[in-house]
Amino acid sequence: MPEALKRIIDMIHYLPGIGEKTAAKLAFFLLKANATYVSNFARALADLHEKVRECEVCHGMTDVEHPTCSICSDPRRDDTMICVVEDYLDMLSIDRTGVWRGRYHVLGGVISPIQGTTPDQLHYDSLFARILESPQVSEIILAMNPNIEGEATALYAIGHMPREVKISRLSKGLPHAGSIEYADEITLLSAFRGRG
Template identity: 60%
Template sequence: MPETLKRLIDFISYMPGIGEKTAVKLAFFLLKANSSYMKNFARELEKLQTEVHDCQVCFGLTDGNRTVCTICADENRDKNVLCVVEDYLDMLSIERLGIFHGYYHILGGSISPIHGRMPNTLHFTELFDRVKNTPDITELIIATNPNIEGEATNLYIEENIPRKNISLTRLSKGLPNAGYIEYADDITLINAFKGRIRKE
């Protein structure tokens, strides 16, 4: 096999969830693709680095000259509810189902000292400032993953929330322990979201 093709397979197989067989199939697809497709594909890959950046409000993703994402810019959403998630993929999983119409705040991960993720490395300060300075927010949904790191993150939010006149809710226990929101099936996630539990 040519070294160029081997290197491409190595790059593709480095991606999460892609094994060697899938990497080989994708590499050969790209090898046989027409030049127009390849030029467009290469251009879009480059744009990922140059045009896609964090939303200044929720820390989701936006692009171009936009400072906020389309969700944060949508004034028709429910301004009373803020859903806190660990990462962008969790937000996409919830948003795709159409069960939530408020706004999001993306922490950028969960608290995990063993992995070097401490509160000061995540977007907690911005979350607490947002809650403190936005009196319209009456409910904070903590939609962290149901594992040790997610529970630690949940507890940290509960203990440090700057306003006491806000309802804190948690997704119901339908999600599997040590699971991840982005991998939950639609029905489980819908039920967990609709049956969320208020923290006393």
């Protein structure tokens, strides 16, 4: 096998959820694709690190020239509620439903002793600072995945809340050990409406 082909297969195989066979199929697709498409694809990959950065407020993603993301800069959003999620993909999944019109806060992971992830490695400090600095915030929705790590992450937030606010959890419409990222819109709508 040519070295360049082997290298691209290895690079694709490194991506989460991509097996060796799928990596080979994608590599062969790129090999046979239009040269303009492949060039644009390579440029788009390079742009990920050059043109995308973390939002200064919620830790979601934004264009490098903007300090805050489109959700944080949207004046139509409800400033009284913050939905705390594990990662940006959860934020996108929830926002896609249209059921949530408040703000978000991305922790950047979950507490996981097995993975070596501790609370100080997550964005708790900026969450607690937002709550303290924004007296209008009256409700925090903890939208963690329904598994042991998600539960530990939520319990830490509850135990360290810097002031009195209503704390809600998504209802149990999500399967245990499921993932918000992969939940369908109806399940997410139900989980938000039944939160408590």
